[in-house]
Amino acid sequence: MRRKTLVAAGALALGGLAIGSAVQAVSPGFTDDRSATLAKAISPEKPRNVILLIGDGTDDSIITAARNYELGAKGRFALDELPFTGAMTTFGLKTGTDPNDYPINYVSDSAPTASGWSTGKKTVDSRISQGPSASDTAPGTDYDTVLEKYKAAGKRTGNVSTAEITDATPAAAGSHINLRECQGPANMAKCGYAKKSAVPAGKGSIAEQLVDNKIDVLLGGGAARYAQATDAGPSVLDYAKSTYSYQAVDTKTALDGVTSLDKGPILGLFASANMTPRYEPLTATPAGAGGPTTTCKTADRGTQPSLADMTDKAIKLLDNDKGFFLQVESAMVDKQEHASDICGAIGDVLELDNALKVAQAYQAKHPDTLIIVTGDHAHSTQIVGNGGTTTDATGATGGKATATVKTFDGDPMTVAYSTAAPGSSQSHTGSQIRVAASGPQAANVTGTIDQTDLFSTMLGRTPSK
Template identity: 65%
Template sequence: MHAPQRHTVAIGGLASLVALGTMAAAIAVPAAPQQDAGPERSAQLAGQIDPAKPRNVILIIGDGMDDSVITAARNYEYGAGGRFPALDALPFTGAMTTYGLQAGAGPDYPIAYVSDSAPTASAWSTGRKTIDGRISQGPSAASTTPGVDYETVLEKHHAAGKRVGNISTAEITDATPAAAGAHISQRGCQGPADAARSCAGEAKPAGRGSIAEQLVDNRIDVLMGGGRSRFQQATTAGPTALAYAQSRHGYRLVSDAAELDAVTSLSDGPVLGLFANGNLTPRYRPLVATAAGAGGPDTTCTPADRGTQPDLSTMMEKSIALLDNPDGFFLQAESAMIDKQEHASDICGAIGDLAELDETVAVALDYQRTHPDTLVVVTGDHAHSTQIVAGNPDDGVQRATVRTADGDPMTVAYSTNAVGSDHTGAQIRVAASGPQAANVTGVIDQTDLFHTLLGRAPSTLPGSGTPGPGTPGPGAPAPARPSASVLAGASALSTKALARRGLRVVVAAAGATTVRVRLVQRGRTLASRATRAAGGTLTLRTRKATRGPVRVVVTAIGRGGVATASDTVRVSRR
């Protein structure tokens, strides 16, 4: 875990790196003065409005991600004055309502002000409201009575000839990924045996079958997450759902990060990544809130042992590489353990998956910079009960305290259950970048997002062709391309040292608005941090490295493009 950072040292260029000499000397600077307001942004935002229909659509979901947990994770990772370099940089932001329906006689179904992930995910997937537990299927008189199947955004894009992908840190058969490519009355019918018990009328051969069977029947090109145990259940025909996926649809199974790295194209068939029997492991080990208060002013989150599982940003990089084609693609990615760990009142688990979501957004935006016809949308499915509180003994049913990047204690509380926590009905953030991204601004409903993901009929901007105030006119010089350099503080170190002390790094950048530093080994991101636009010093720690070379990669992003630089460190065994 990174050490608290109250100040960042800015380095002006490569010459400054050389002048540093060794990394041992500590550099202290006074606190920065208050920043000025910066330029008026209307022209800049106007320049990012693009009414064209997107060719590619990337939807990134933080399950249970509302403004409270975003703020808690931001405070912890970057401090109260910090910002997530990708999530908080999206130019268009709005609020989204998440209410659903209750079962009943219809056609006017009662409102459910607090919904679970099945109807909320179904809302943006189909453009229609439904009831709790229902997967892309309409409401009905009772939860056990199937409704009418609604075609999803993923299915529509696939039918139009686009490649499609669906990845998650949960079981890939869980509610949010299921809503993209399955239709069933109860979200628990994930595998064939589950469906036979709880959704008998919808099981094969009479019905569409379990969620696992439906996802592969839809021949989703890239399908990755947890949930191996669901695919190991036997179908009514005898073989397991996994064997069915392989024999009937030609899916190639990948089971860990190394096998995923080896896949280079879809020419040999669609890809099914099953990296755990259940959900994937969160980035941080749990810190579970209690009535007495867990953690304390010096508590920090500890990295978990995730074994050979890829993280979500790695799955995103690979998915984009496989799906990219002239006809376009649709990709849904879910950072699911935000919600799972919020249910468990585990603040560290939720923070880690939100930090991982930000890194995943950064991967999507990196692709978008060279493929500007790509729409990137980031949102949640519903709100949750994580609240930042003053830390008094009577603040919340359960409390936990951690030390943030400011070096100060932050207390969170959960108050919806005596043990664990649950969803709330508050509106949530939705943000976007790229063609038609402006449609997420204001207050929208999840069903409205469906139309943006599908691509709306393009409109004509008022005064098209006339540059606004502050907008470069014809012949104006293009913004300068950013520059970047990086120097690792050691040429070699052990896996133990990299996990405990970390690797100190000095970064220099110019002409950038966002600068991110990653440790990369065999194509897999082991650790990632952001620094200021001019660069700075930081420490990267990871327990995921193995023996061999590890690259320190800096990516500087600015109005003039993207610049990268790298340095290499050799890692030995303990």
């Protein structure tokens, strides 16, 4: 028995916005040969605009779990239906004493992975768009990022996240520092060389660097980082306003009110730390949380905009003749997987997909826009068996902690978390993950790529003939 009526793909109304025709429901059971459709989708031109959508920790397993829950096993997200798809490796390095042979780190955190696509180069855990070195506290070489290169080319840039905007993923787009924890001027204990008051002066904390990069659109959580005092005295927020004329907003209503960058770039900080996930938590337990009738509860997000709201505003503000680069992160998929929270993670995959639909609506009118949707590394959630009216040769439900929800299909789905003790933070895993794209040069995500390969693709490769 189905849980609710399926919203027809391609017709979803989102925040008053009619979503475009780029979504094509074709599977399972599609009948036509896709060869011609795929051929027509290939465009070797360099993209004018790039929209990179990241689901932190969003691997094939949580995508499948989210699809099962939201749309049923036969459903399709917009991200499922992008024409070009591939697998992407996410390994990083470990610190080491031989600069020619840093050890490989087969399971990365969010800093080297985001640094990988931002800079085209590998680095070590916790490091933000800066090369490897002999130890965590020894800074490496700063590497230019895609966002910085777009900025230098006179294009507009945007950086949107549901985490603190100073968290590793958005940080890597537009800052350089040895440790991801150095998010604000009061968090610089292990990044002393980077303090603005250091001699010689450093680039400052992540919060400061993001505004010093004059990123046109900065939207997310992290207000507490921007309330910290800079080494010179004023808060980072006041510094951003006085030095660069940043327009500061802190609610969806205020965000709605900003309709131009004429008065300055925009800094929207909608939560003290991370923003609120779409759903309230359902936390796995050793005895098994939830059950065959459990559904996820929508959280009260107060005055916060959704990721789709932020993406919509960012695109409207960034749209210009020269082009733009926009990174959008659905950050809480990862954080709720760490917390063994199946509802939190599932809901923010849907948030990612809704943000994608906004980007697709823009792409439909601006076909010189490359859209890439992927994760940064694999994570801990496993979909496991749950018995029932079948031989169930797959064996009993396993895992250290499990949770069960009733899917759109009306059937129970069980997930397990086992990479850490129940109640502790679950760990990332090292599997390659899915990458999908549409638009010019989107064919470059097919096959098996490394996440550093996205760097050249987003900058635009020399068109093939």
